[in-house]
Amino acid sequence: MAKNLLIVESPAKAKTIEKILGEDFEVKSCYGHIRDLAKGDMGIDVANKYKPTYIVPEDKEKVVKELKSIAKKSGEVWLATDEDREGEAISWHLCEVLGLDPKKTKRIVFHEITKPAIQKAVLSPRTVDMNLVNAQQARRILDRIVGFELSPVLWRKMSMGSNLSAGRVQSVAVRIIAEREREINAFTAVSTFRIEALFTANDISGKPVTFSAEGKKHANVEGAETFLKSCINAVYKVADIQVKPAKKSAAAPFTTSTLQQEASRKLGYSVSRTMLLAQRLYESGKITYMRTDSVALSETAMEDAKNQITSQYGKKYHSPRQYKNKNENAQEAHEAIRPTYMENNTVEDSDGKRLYELIWKRTMASQMADAELEKTTAKIQISTNKDELTATGEVLKFDGFLKVYREDRDEEDMEDEHEEGMLPPLTVNQQLPLKEMLATERFSRPLPRYTEASLVKKLEELGIGRPSTYAPTISTILKRGYVEKRDKEGVKREFRILKLKNNAISKETDSENTGAEKSKLFPSDLGLVVTDFLKLYFDDIMDYGFTARIEEEFDEVAAGKIQWNVMIDDFYLPFKKDVDNTIENAERASGERDLGIDPITGKKVIARMGRYGPMVQIGDSSNEEEKPKFAKLKTGQSIETINLEEAMELFKLPRNLGQFEEKDITVNIGRFGPYIAHDGKFYSLGKEFDPYTINLEEATPILVEKRTAKEQRTIKVFEKEKIQLLRGPYGPYIKQGLRNFKLNKDQQERVADLAIDEVKAIIEELKANPPKKVPRRKKT
């Protein structure tokens, strides 16, 4: 008898399941979606109830062909795609493509790849749920409409039109970054004075130790000083001691989002690096599936963890628990991310090692007992004053899960927190000798800028995007230039300290670095202008609650309560009106901002977006006699924050530094950054040089060095044909215009002797038969 064919989404899963199911089944994977909307005309017939046109994308033709041929030879086809909206749709598309009847074809689901789960699933097959499929179609079609209607509006209305895009997810992601930036710009720090008293008391062994107690904060320096003065000659006594037990619980096992956050905080990984490493661990069978929003562990995994915990740490450390998702949007087609075998507490793979160990520890901790603490709060009376001081201490009584793992927190949630130390044993009425008392000025801080991972966290909270799209979404907004990932240097800020010691008050100032950021997401001017534009004309799409609201409607489609095309119609009609209105009435947006008057010419100076990015401009373009002067903004500068003085500075380029070999050397900033121009040739200037201050003496050696490097790289030039033979890191190659052509080994060895005819032949050959298909890559 012919084997049955079971189709899953992931090839790694297919392998495992085939082993579990044995002889009767051949298990194949379809690699995710196998069909998508056609590109032309949105792939949707709006006039015909939004009838979609589906095609098999080029890169899926091979797998579809293979599945077709296997299906023909097989007994029965079983569909085992993921149990969520997308998975259901994939099953339906498979029916369509393989010519199966969705009403009769067996559809099974499981949340975990374990023998009992899969065997159980096989015993109770169902059929494709068309309501759920329709919910997916609605989701897909709405996203296509939003993306393909909105993007062209930007092409027409933004001064930097081409290569822009907008979408339900990416545009809101940019908005989040943009709004945080503006909050930070609008923020003014206020300072308060924190009172900290240092006392001495004996610890258990009788050794004197210092501990600190906090007083009420004071709004200004006068208040702080008055308070310190009032404490002169005071006597300090313990008035009250409270001891309370406290508990800390472990965090839930990893989902995609929490894994990305912890890997970012603890290991400094970007979201895409985390996913790349996790993918490798998954493919080598080390961890479960890495794109998931579920915190659930399978029975077998819990049992596995239990054995590890009890054998390594003892029974006392084990406390089984099943976690539930807080997130309503979770579709939970998979388990949480966990090691496949808990007995492996590490892996060989040197790149994935740290990530694996993080996953292992988190999974272990999630099944471990709470940590038990004892929190002590002591109130300290001041004899001369109504105010009290408070000393707090924390003692860990039982470490529990903290033995293996502690979750890091975001900067955002850490405001004003500090690690609690231990307190020496104190008794009520005990008199405490004051070592010193400080009133330290502390400034309030704006919220920090987002990291990739904290943006993912925010998106997840808003229900925007899915585990499989967090990393690609970040790539998209970076690629479009809406957002930049970079560091920011802090600025020095002075703060005041008043000190009461030996009954005398002294004042001093100290300084701290503030506002420094590392690897954070900053909106570009383009991102700000596009966000403002979209908010003005498409406030509903840009609303943080938009996705959550339409998700409710998708749920109604899935429940069979409404027709998917009725739902789409309700959305599309008003949306299309907005699109038409915007195209007709909206002004081109450039984010123009007045900076003031040029002191020399008396003309207006403005900052705005130009065709090639943010710039400053002196004079009006409506003035036909004299063209305005333009200058590009430097990286790190923004239309929103640049001032007149900084703008005038930018007009100092290009600078003529003087002569070398009887030709002028000039510096300027071009399309690819700062450069030196000399004798009709260009040499880019490294980051360590500032084009505004570099002088002839500094520029000349750079020029000479770069010139020789360029000469050495060049093996031969065929002037007339505009073909060059160059030496690159992968050996000699041919360059014709912008295109490069690879030489084979033999040709590389004879590169110096290659004649023009042979070079031309190689180019023709390679043009006719490209070595292998390279995924279409954009010119950069």
Added chain:
DNA sequence: CAGTGAGCGAGCTTCCGCTTGACTT
């Protein structure tokens, strides 16, 4: 590759979500 910055408008771009590889100038 090292300009440009207005408008006209050939012909192009674009979405989100599901899955892996292939590739370097």
